[in-house]
Amino acid sequence: MTEIIPIAADHAGYALKQRLVTELRRLGYEPRDLGTNSAESTDYPAYAHDVAAQVETGAARRGILSCGTGLGMSYAANRHRGVRAAVAWNDEVARLAREHNDANVLVLPARFVSEAEAVTILRTWLETSFEGGRHARRVAAIDEVAE
Ligand code: RB5
Numbered sequence: 001m002t003e004i005i006p007i008a009a010d011h012a013g014y015a016l017k018q019r020l021v022t023e024l025r026r027l028g029y030e031p032r033d034l035g036t037n038s039a040e041s042t043d044y045p046a047y048a049h050d051v052a053a054q055v056e057t058g059a060a061r062r063g064i065l066s067c068g069t070g071l072g073m074s075y076a077a078n079r080h081r082g083v084r085a086a087v088a089w090n091d092e093v094a095r096l097a098r099e100h101n102d103a104n105v106l107v108l109p110a111r112f113v114s115e116a117e118a119v120t121i122l123r124t125w126l127e128t129s130f131e132g133g134r135h136a137r138r139v140a141a142i143d144e145v146a147e
């Protein structure tokens with residue numbers, strides 16, 4: 001079955017998100033585009049929460065976000081239980097975010113990567129598996145916080 005991947009961006013990430021939607025289709029995924037739908041200024045948290053909620057509830061296994069730095073989106077997405085949103089600015093970071101951190105949301109800093117770099121980062125993140133082992137213990141410990 002085709003994997004549905006929710007994807008969203010604010011105005012700073014809009015153009016890149018359009019490019020990534022095309023790339024996801026080309027790779028055989030079904031992107032679920034949750035906006036924004038233009039380069040008009042908008043607030044990033046709502047988009048981050050929409051994508052992260054899909055991962056949190058299990059409606060999707062993983063999701064993709066983009067804003068200018070990637071930071072605001074990651075802050076908001078990481079408030080969701082079970083979501084591990086990683087800002088990846090190069091291929092190596094994307095690979096390690098999967099292998100070591102089991103990142104289930106990829107956040108792209110649109111003002112700091114080219115579209116070509118972002119496509120490479122996307123492909124690496126999509127194709128790299130979590131290593132498990134000692135990393136599984138560490139990832140599990142992320143949720144060990146006092147309520
Ligand atoms: C928008 O100007 C910018 O603040 C936003 O895209 C993002 O970088 C926030 O973290």
